[in-house]
Amino acid sequence: MYEISLVPDVKSELLKKQKLRNLIFFICLIVAASCGGLILLLLGFIGTQSLEIAAQENEINCRADGSGVGCGSYGTPVLKYPNVNELLTIQSQMKNVGVLNNNKIKFSRVFGLLDVILPDGVKSEDTVLVSELNGDISQNLITFDAIGYARNNIGYHALESFKKSTKLTYFDYGSYMRLNEDGEYEPIPSYCITEYVEKGYIYGRYLRYSPGCENDMIVKSDDDNKKQDDSDEDNDEDENNDDDGEDENNDGDGAEKKQETQQKKIEEVIIRRTYKNAGDREEYKNGNDSMAEDNKEGNTGKYYFQSQCLQYDDSGNFDEEATISECSILSEDGLFVANSGWGKGPEDKMVLSFSVNLTLDPRLFLSSSKHMQIIGPSRQNVTDSYIQVRDMFAEKARDVQREES
Numbered sequence: 001m002y003e004i005s006l007v008p009d010v011k012s013e014l015l016k017k018q019k020l021r022n023l024i025f026f027i028c029l030i031v032a033a034s035c036g037g038l039i040l041l042l043l044g045f046i047g048t049q050s051l052e053i054a055a056q057e058n059e060i061n062c063r064a065d066g067s068g069v070g071c072g073s074y075g076t077p078v079l080k081y082p083n084v085n086e087l088l089t090i091q092s093q094m095k096n097v098g099v100l101n102n103n104k105i106k107f108s109r110v111f112g113l114l115d116v117i118l119p120d121g122v123k124s125e126d127t128v129l130v131s132e133l134n135g136d137i138s139q140n141l142i143t144f145d146a147i148g149y150a151r152n153n154i155g156y157h158a159l160e161s162f163k164k165s166t167k168l169t170y171f172d173y174g175s176y177m178r179l180n181e182d183g184e185y186e187p188i189p190s191y192c193i194t195e196y197v198e199k200g201y202i203y204g205r206y207l208r209y210s211p212g213c214e215n216d217m218i219v220k221s222d223d224d225n226k227k228q229d230d231s232d233e234d235n236d237e238d239e240n241n242d243d244d245g246e247d248e249n250n251d252g253d254g255a256e257k258k259q260e261t262q263q264k265k266i267e268e269v270i271i272r273r274t275y276k277n278a279g280d281r282e283e284y285k286n287g288n289d290s291m292a293e294d295n296k297e298g299n300t301g302k303y304y305f306q307s308q309c310l311q312y313d314d315s316g317n318f319d320e321e322a323t324i325s326e327c328s329i330l331s332e333d334g335l336f337v338a339n340s341g342w343g344k345g346p347e348d349k350m351v352l353s354f355s356v357n358l359t360l361d362p363r364l365f366l367s368s369s370k371h372m373q374i375i376g377p378s379r380q381n382v383t384d385s386y387i388q389v390r391d392m393f394a395e396k397a398r399d400v401q402r403e404e405s
Contacts, residue, residue, distance in 0.1 A: 102368035105137050109365055109372060112382035113329065116374050117166045118146075118392055119158060123378050125151040126158040129394035140331065140360045147343075147351040147397050159340065159352055166335055166358070168377035170324045173369040174307040176204050176271050185304075189213060190370040195273065195385035202273040202373070202383065204305065209264040273305040273371075278316040305371075327361070329374065334359035343397030353397035 062071035065079045114130065121127035128148040135142045148158030175187035192213035193204045207213060275281040287301025309327035311319045336357040345351035363369045375381045 104367035116376040126161040131396040172309040206269040208267040278312040
């Protein structure tokens, strides 16, 4: 059977165009409807958001001064509390306690500094004594008059010794670190550590489990568990032997009784601070320290000291020059000596009298610089835990013939 199309080609093309037009019109209707729905959704969202904002502003007004609508359920407004200004001031001050504490000045460190930089006539033939000391913390400046003399009482040897010692003196500070439960090292609070020196090494004595020094201070001991189990068994027996039910209330009271806890015993942990080189520190940190058994430390792999100043070269050896550059006690051009001349000192001995201005690194006196250590060229050192005022003061020299320098 044969079919013959009687529709001309023009008519066929017209029908195709009409179908395409109808399809495009249908798609446009769908897009328009979708846009309309999206607009309605956004309008609803904006309206809901406006209502929520209005409700929150009303709640703020109610809680602040009671000026909102329907404030009865919000209680007394904050601004109607008595002495609210004082309370808010105290709250603001409490937020700044940490900042103020870190910026607190520890001027007592100046005595440890002088103990290191002043020749004492023991480790050298020179002696320098302070006759008057003044400090300007705002400028990190200390000024003092001093007298100096050598064993042979010749020349400016004591003054030169003092100047060289001061320029080669540096400081170190940092944190004692402990390994926490997450396997990461964290600083130990500085008030949990006291330092001491033994056989040329500095150690930190850490009182573990003392209040504020460890998170898990309170634990339930095995003895407490045993006592609780025995108590539960006794209560069960009393309940089974009870005929009139009078002991059931007692059993209930026993069940509601709080479980006893026991505080962990405070442990003394010794942490070494000074290391021969970078490799020695890493061995100590990773628990491979050969000195641990000899020093009865037994804590390597959990604790170590993280210095903020000590520098090491590429081979891991201590780099003193780089350390002095990083943490010299002096700021740039911080040493100035003037008014030097000869006079009579103690026991009418001829001494050199001079005045000194020292502009110091501001980190030296900041409380945030924890576990401060001042180290001189002879390896004499003083830490925060050991600051002494030795016999370093004397009267001014008399009959001084001064020369400006």
